[in-house]
Every structure is written in C-alpha cells, then in structure tokens.
Amino acid sequence: MKKYTLHVSGTHCASCKILIEDVLGEQDFIGKVDVNLKKQTVDVETESEKSIEDIAELLTSKIKPNGYTLSVEKITVEKTPDDVIWKAIPIGLIFLGLFFILQKSGILNFGLGGTTTPTASFIIGLIASVSSCLAVVGGLVLSLSAKISEDDVSDKKTFLLFHFGRIASFALLGGLLGLLGNAIGINFTFTAILGLLASLIMLFLGLNLMGVLSKNKITLPSGIFNFFRKVEHKTLTPLIIGFATFFLPCGFTQSMQFVALSSGSFMGGMLVMFAFALGTLPVLALLSFGSASFAHSKHAPLFFKSAGVVVVGLGLFAFIAGLAGLGIIPPLFNI
Amino acid sequence: MNKIALIILSIALVIVFAIIFSGGSKKQIISVNNVEIKDGIQYIRIDAKGGYSPAVTLAKAGIPTKLLVQTNNTFDCSAALVVRDADFQGILPQNAETEIDLGIKQAGEKVEGVCGMGMYNFEINFEV
Numbered sequence: 250m251k252k253y254t255l256h257v258s259g260t261h262c263a264s265c266k267i268l269i270e271d272v273l274g275e276q277d278f279i280g281k282v283d284v285n286l287k288k289q290t291v292d293v294e295t296e297s298e299k300s301i302e303d304i305a306e307l308l309t310s311k312i313k314p315n316g317y318t319l320s321v322e323k324i325t326v327e328k329t330p331d332d333v334i335w336k337a338i339p340i341g342l343i344f345l346g347l348f349f350i351l352q353k354s355g356i357l358n359f360g361l362g363g364t365t366t367p368t369a370s371f372i373i374g375l376i377a378s379v380s381s382c383l384a385v386v387g388g389l390v391l392s393l394s395a396k397i398s399e400d401d402v403s404d405k406k407t408f409l410l411f412h413f414g415r416i417a418s419f420a421l422l423g424g425l426l427g428l429l430g431n432a433i434g435i436n437f438t439f440t441a442i443l444g445l446l447a448s449l450i451m452l453f454l455g456l457n458l459m460g461v462l463s464k465n466k467i468t469l470p471s472g473i474f475n476f477f478r479k480v481e482h483k484t485l486t487p488l489i490i491g492f493a494t495f496f497l498p499c500g501f502t503q504s505m506q507f508v509a510l511s512s513g514s515f516m517g518g519m520l521v522m523f524a525f526a527l528g529t530l531p532v533l534a535l536l537s538f539g540s541a542s543f544a545h546s547k548h549a550p551l552f553f554k555s556a557g558v559v560v561v562g563l564g565l566f567a568f569i570a571g572l573a574g575l576g577i578i579p580p581l582f583n584i
Numbered sequence: 585m586n587k588i589a590l591i592i593l594s595i596a597l598v599i600v601f602a603i604i605f606s607g608g609s610k611k612q613i614i615s616v617n618n619v620e621i622k623d624g625i626q627y628i629r630i631d632a633k634g635g636y637s638p639a640v641t642l643a644k645a646g647i648p649t650k651l652l653v654q655t656n657n658t659f660d661c662s663a664a665l666v667v668r669d670a671d672f673q674g675i676l677p678q679n680a681e682t683e684i685d686l687g688i689k690q691a692g693e694k695v696e697g698v699c700g701m702g703m704y705n706f707e708i709n710f711e712v
Contacts, residue, residue, distance in 0.1 A: 335590040342597040349601070373659050380660060381703055437666060437673045437700055444701065498701045500661025507663075507675040567701075574702030576668050 250280060253301050255291045255308070257284065259317040272312050279308075291319060316399070316549070333550050334460065340551070341558025348563075352381050367524035370505060374528020377501035384570075385497050386529075387536055388563035389447050392454035393490070394537040395556045398544030399458070407487045408537040412530060414491025419526035420519045422495050426509040427518020438575065444498035445571040451564030458557030498574065501525075619643050627652055628686075628708060632662040632676060636697060636706035645691035645710040651684040653697075664700030673700075 257269065266284040273282045273293065280294035295304060301321055309319045378387070390411075398404045495502070505525045509518035543552040572578045618629040618641060626649040631637045633656050643649060655663060655676045665682075666673040672684050686695055689710040698705040 332587055332590075335587050335594070338594045339590060339597055342594060342601070346597065346601050377659075381701070382661075385701070437664070440700065441702075498664075500664050500699060500701060501659050503661075503664045503675050503700060504659040504678065508678070570702035572702065573705070574666065574698055574700055576666070576698070579696075 250294055250296055252292065252294050253304060255293065255301075255305050255319045255321065256323040257289050257291045257317055257319055259315075260284070260286055260289060265317070268315060269312055269317060272315070273308055276308070276311065289323075314545075334554050337459070337551055337554030338558055340555040341562065344555070344559050345562040348383070351379065367520045370508070370521045370524035371528040373501060373505065374525040375531070376528075377499065377525070378529040378532035380501060382499035382501050383532070384563045385444055385447055385451075385567045386494055386499060387533065388451045388560050388567065389490075389494075389497075390533050391536045391540060391556055392451050392458065392560040392564075394540040395458055395544065395553055395560075396454050398541045399553060404541045404544070405538070408534075408541065410484060411487040411491045411537070412534060414488035415494050415533075416491075416523065416526045416530065418492035418495050420523035423506070423509040423522020423525075424515040424519030426506055426522070427512040428515040440496055440498040440503070441571055441575045443493070443496050444567060444574070447497055448564045448567035448571055451560050451567065455557045455560030455562075455564055458553045458560065460554060460557070498571070621647070624648065625650060629654060630697070630706055631656070632665065633658045634660055635662055635704040636699075639706050641706070641708040643689075643708050643710050645689055645693065645712055648688055649686040651686055651695075651697075651708075653682045653684065655679060655682070661699040661701045662704050665697055666700060667695065667697045669695045 260266070260269070263286070266286055269284050269291065270282045273279055273291070278295055278297040280296065281292075282294075283292040284290075285292070293304070293308070297304060299307070305319045305321050309317075312319070393411075394404070394408060397407050502525075505521060509521045512518045512521060540552070540556065543549060546552075569578070618638060620627045620629075621644070624647065626644055626647050628641055628643055628649065629652045630641070632653050651667070651670070653665060653676060655678055658676065658678055663676045663678070664674075665676055667684055667686075670684050670686050676682050686708075689695065691710055691712045693710045695708040695710075696705060697707070
C-alpha cells in the first residue's frame, strides 16, 4: 500500500470533493481517497505498483469527463481565466442587448385572431419562449443547465426530467384550472415572490458561472448547497422545478391560465396549457441541451462565463421588475 | 485578442445599451386624446398590448374617474394588470374593455399601473 498526493485542478464547488472521492473510490486498485479542496490536492492510497505519473494519468481519465485533472506537479493557474472573462463579458452583453432589443422592437406583439385554440396556444408558447418571459424561465433553465453540466455527467437525464415535469404539470394544472374554475385563483403576490426567488437563484448561479464566487472561495451556505446537490443528484427535483415553472411570473403563462380557467372543462384547460407548454419547449430545450453540448466542448470555459453574464443580466432585470411588480420600488423601465 | 480592447468594447456596449434603454424609458407626454368626460364622469382609456399606451396621462382632479383598459389579442405581461391605488389586480380578458373605478382623486395625486412582472407600466397624473 502506497500513499500519493496528487494535485487536482477543475474543482470549483464543494460537491466536487464528493464526486471525485466517489469516482476514484470505485477503482479497485485504489484504497482510501481524500480530497482537500483548499490545497487542491488528492491523497490516494493504492496497491498498484505503477509509477505516480501513470496513476495520475489513469485516474485523470476517470474524472476527465467531469472536468477534473490530476497531476504530479502543481499546475500553476494560467493567465487564461482572466482573458476568458473579458471575452465572455462582451459576448454576454451582446446576447443581452439583442434580447432586449427584440423585446423593444414590438415584433413579438403581433395579434392572433379570434378564439384560443390549441394551435393558437402552441404559437403563443413559441412567442412566449423568446419574450420577456425568457428573462425568468429561460434564465433559470440556462443557469441550472449550465451548472448541472458543469458538475454532472448525467445532465441529459436531468434535462429530460425537467422538460417532462414542466409539460406534464402544465397539462395537469391546466386541466384542474378548467375543471375547478375560479376556485383556485393564482395569486399575484405569490407569483411575484416566486419570481424574486427565481431571480436570486439566477444571480447566484450566474455569478458562480462567471467564476466570481469560486475565485474568492466563498463557500455556499449549507442550505443552498444541499438544494443544488439535490438538483444534481435526485430524480424528483428536476420534476418539481419543472412543475414550479407553472407559477413563475410570466404574462403569457398567466394569460393562458386565464384561458384555461374560462374553458370550463378539464379537457379544454388541459389542451390549452399542454399546447402552450409544448410551444415553449423548442427554445427551452435548445437552451438546456445546447448548454450541455457546449459544456463538453473545448469552448466550455468561455461558454460558462458568457452564460454567467447573460444569467446575471436577466436575473438583475427580473429582480428589479419583480420588486416593481410588488410595488416596493417604482418601475425603472418600460420595455 | 487584446484584453484592453475587450474591456473597452465591454464598456462601450454598456454605454450604448444604457443610452438605448434610458432613452426609451423617458416618459414623454404624448398628447393623445384618451381622456373624455361624459355625464360628469371622467373616462381614461389605456391600451394594453405589449405595454401600456399612453404611458403618461394627464387627467382632471376632483371628479369621479374610471379607467378603461382595452385589450386587443393581449397575451403578454400587460394582460396581468396591477393598479394598487384602485386595489385592482387581475388577468384581463384577451379582447375586451375592463372598467376600473378610480374614485375621486385630488390634484397632485398619481395613479400607477404595472403589469404582473413589473416590466410594463403607465401612470396617470391628476391636475386641477
């Protein structure tokens, strides 16, 4: 039994320790594994007779998919992260700018005549997914997706569960709205508070993606940390978050809820909300699966930081708008 | 790429966006004839679709006032209207005129309406 100390790079969060220890501990030639996040080292006990270089290489191949690298010598942090953030800020700003210009242009406000059929709901869903609703729902999807892809390998399954949960709950809750009618009113203050909460999560995740939080080694409050561990590792959580998006503040969603409400039947309400959720799917799926494919490419650091800038911008916007919606501060902008 | 050039680009972008959006949010009093007094009641018309129009309305103080919000295939945020001063919050029907009673306002009072997400708003100023 020999004991080696290897240097690890790519650890950016508290859950990395658990993940690395899990993966390395599964190798049969490895005994005890201990990750020290502060020193960025991994202590491993091994029965293997191989040289320390070979072991480092072999173990790196196991955790490389998760973005970690082991080395014998400490890799001095290259200058690149600095450059990446300065590239990421203009890229993120350009995307934010395009998004808000799209809102201001008014092309999303074209009318759809007459009654709200499921086809019309689907088209409204398509429009909604590129509208200012995207500030909250899309920002949340982008930040959670990027965060999950950054930490986890099984991101595709998590995304599928999220989208499934979202569409299923829209259909179910839409049906209930149609069935019960006004018995369940959706409270404005409740949605606004939920929106504020979502915007705070976006700000937090966005800063995290930009590397602002990890650079200063601010450890997460344990509650939030546990929440994200659950997001990453449990099956139920993405389903619940998908479900919760029904209540997020979004004018389009609220209008469609109203239509479902006035449909007066379970089938009518369900069809309207199902078609609407289906309409929002292409853009949201693109956001989540797009971030997954970027996350596993060589542009990953630039992508995470640019996504961080976009998410922080949208989070700030949603936060200020949410406060204005609650009447706490006067409205700052009129898009 | 050069880091300094990128920093300058970032700052330039922020300034450009600030000009675009602050310029847009500056409320101009457009003289739209949306106030009408009929049978001693003042009616104020606001269109709700992709925002509220007109954004600023001048109304007369001291007479009973009603707000008429007109939707026209409105599915966006402006359909989720909150008028705190009138204790009104609700989803407007997609194609209808909704009447909201504002009561009698004094000169200098202001009524503000905002959509549920807080991104669109309008205000009505009461004058003598």
